[in-house]
Amino acid sequence: MNEEQAKTIIGEDVEITGNVKCESNIQLNGKLNGDLTCGGQALIGGTSAVKGNLSIETVSIMGQVNGNITAKDKIELKSTARLHGDIRAKRLTVEDGVTFIGKVEVNPTGNAGNQTKPAEEKSAATQSEDDAPSSDSGGKGMFRR
Numbered sequence: 001m002n003e004e005q006a007k008t009i010i011g012e013d014v015e016i017t018g019n020v021k022c023e024s025n026i027q028l029n030g031k032l033n034g035d036l037t038c039g040g041q042a043l044i045g046g047t048s049a050v051k052g053n054l055s056i057e058t059v060s061i062m063g064q065v066n067g068n069i070t071a072k073d074k075i076e077l078k079s080t081a082r083l084h085g086d087i088r089a090k091r092l093t094v095e096d097g098v099t100f101i102g103k104v105e106v107n108p109t110g111n112a113g114n115q116t117k118p119a120e121e122k123s124a125a126t127q128s129e130d131d132a133p134s135s136d137s138g139g140k141g142m143f144r145r
Helices: 113-125
Strands: 008-010 015-017 020-022 026-028 031-033 036-044 049-051 054-061 064-066 069-077 082-084 087-089 091-094 099-101 104-106
Touching: 087 091, 091 104
Parallel strands: 008 026, 015 031, 020 036, 026 036, 031 049, 036 054, 049 064, 054 069, 064 082, 069 087, 069 091, 082 099, 087 104
Antiparallel strands: none
């Protein structure tokens, strides 16, 4: 997303304390101490610092975020991004050089994460003896498909 696509641009000399909600695209270059909820695309610029959670459609991060991110579609972590928090999205792009501390859930189908567990258990239960993990692996078996 470039500046022409962003309906709202928050400059690098702006500091906001409180939650920000928007339905269109936003570019944040300043500081935000609060949550960002956006129905469009968000660009967190290289000079930005966010202390709060993000709930957005798509986000591209070049700055610093301390909080959890939930994206309906895609999260892009650019090489200058520094993220401390958990992320959840359908798609994820991470460039070389990113600093990220947290958990990731990427699920292209959009199903809840706990719905995949029964399917895994079922496939493990229906495997043939030839596909069984070897006992010398310490319980961390590899399955051949």
